[in-house]
Amino acid sequence: xxxxxxxILYISMSLDGYIATKDNSLDFLSMVEQEGxxxxxNAFVKSVDAVIIGRKTYEKVIAMGYEYPHxxxxxxxxxxxxxxxxxxxxxxxxxxxxxxxxxxSQQGKNIYCDGGAEIANELMKNNLVDEFIISxxxxxxxxxxxxxxxxxxxxxxxxxSTKQFDKGLxxxxxxxxxx
Amino acid sequence: xxxxxxxILYISMSLDGYIATKDNSLDFLSMVEQEGxxxxxNAFVKSVDAVIIGRKTYEKVIAMGYEYPHxxxxxxxxxxxxxxxxxxxxxxxxxxxxxxxxxxSQQGKNIYCDGGAEIANELMKNNLVDEFIISxxxxxxxxxxxxxxxxxxxxxxxxxSTKQFDKGLxxxxxxxxxx
Numbered sequence: 001x002x003x004x005x006x007x008i009l010y011i012s013m014s015l016d017g018y019i020a021t022k023d024n025s026l027d028f029l030s031m032v033e034q035e036g037x038x039x040x041x042n043a044f045v046k047s048v049d050a051v052i053i054g055r056k057t058y059e060k061v062i063a064m065g066y067e068y069p070h071x072x073x074x075x076x077x078x079x080x081x082x083x084x085x086x087x088x089x090x091x092x093x094x095x096x097x098x099x100x101x102x103x104x105s106q107q108g109k110n111i112y113c114d115g116g117a118e119i120a121n122e123l124m125k126n127n128l129v130d131e132f133i134i135s136x137x138x139x140x141x142x143x144x145x146x147x148x149x150x151x152x153x154x155x156x157x158x159x160x161s162t163k164q165f166d167k168g169l170x171x172x173x174x175x176x177x178x179x
Numbered sequence: 180x181x182x183x184x185x186x187i188l189y190i191s192m193s194l195d196g197y198i199a200t201k202d203n204s205l206d207f208l209s210m211v212e213q214e215g216x217x218x219x220x221n222a223f224v225k226s227v228d229a230v231i232i233g234r235k236t237y238e239k240v241i242a243m244g245y246e247y248p249h250x251x252x253x254x255x256x257x258x259x260x261x262x263x264x265x266x267x268x269x270x271x272x273x274x275x276x277x278x279x280x281x282x283x284s285q286q287g288k289n290i291y292c293d294g295g296a297e298i299a300n301e302l303m304k305n306n307l308v309d310e311f312i313i314s315x316x317x318x319x320x321x322x323x324x325x326x327x328x329x330x331x332x333x334x335x336x337x338x339x340s341t342k343q344f345d346k347g348l349x350x351x352x353x354x355x356x357x358x
Contacts, residue, residue, distance in 0.1 A: 152195070155318065
């Protein structure tokens with residue numbers, strides 16, 4: 001059985017396509033911080049019940065002194081090193097395509113890809129992203145870690161919405177055109 | 180004297196940041212062609228009276244069987260090879276920053292950077308772009324010629340507008356935040 005669960009890449013990038021600086025800093029995101037404005041994040045998070053995240057990105061959150069949220073969701077942390085689960089957080093060492101196929105064979109809400117670039121590109125290489133919600137931060141970083149690496153297949157998209165916010169964030173929501 | 184003439188980069192890119200495919204094809208732009216919809220191009224063109232374009236991009240237009248438009252504007256074709264002018268079209272071999280300084284010292288309308296990536300990046304490296312009007316085409320090309328190369332300075336922007344069109348084009352208009 002294949003359900004209609006969708007894999008959604010929900011991510012921020014600078015206008016020039018970087019998700020972080022070269023030294024992995026996300027400080028530029030603070031320029032769009034605004035009291036009472038979450039750019040749709042909480043509503044989005046309620047629409048998903050599984051999360052896929054790369055090990056480096058996961059550890060980056062922890063290193064910043066946060067607990068990784070989504071404790072009530074099925075969280076899959078992609079890693080090459082077998083690691084015991086922590087509560088709902090499963091360290092996943094197998095093939096990413098198989099994980100997506102497995103999740104899509106089960107009923108549930110949508111599936112959130114929380115980055116980083118490595119996992120996002122692996123998903124895109126295998127044409128496994130169904131929707132893209134991209135928050136464009138009003139800055140040219142000039143250098144850094146790119147969201148989109150070369151060597152992916154072409155994919156036509158359908159623009160679902162554009163939203164413009166006071167702090168200059170532009171949020172673009174696409175779905176793949178072939179579904 | 181420095182006038183308030185602005186250098187505007189007006190360009191299309193795929194969502195993943197490419198202005199053309201690897202083999203220099205622009206065929207993907209046809210997906211947003213729509214009778215009677217020019218995405219603001221004619222109004223924009225009326226707001227400029229000088230054009231800066233790279234030699235390769237200029238020749239690409241010619242090779243596609245078009246005449247290069249803008250015959251009533253001052254067109255500067257950036258090249259490393261001294262070439263005689265053709266009417267208003269000047270082949271410019273000197274420093275790009277000097278050209279911009281020269282144009283900004285004279286009264287006139289705005290200055291249109293018509294690409295390609297090499298000229299756009301050279302302008303950005305020298306912090307010479309005042310506004311960005313970027314039409315995001317609803318496609319992931321997967322590979323190609325990037326609009327934004329690594330190794331530019333950071334530049335904070337102010338989002339002036341976002342526009343969403345029927346065919347899925349999202350047009351983002353920014354100006355530099357420091358001016």
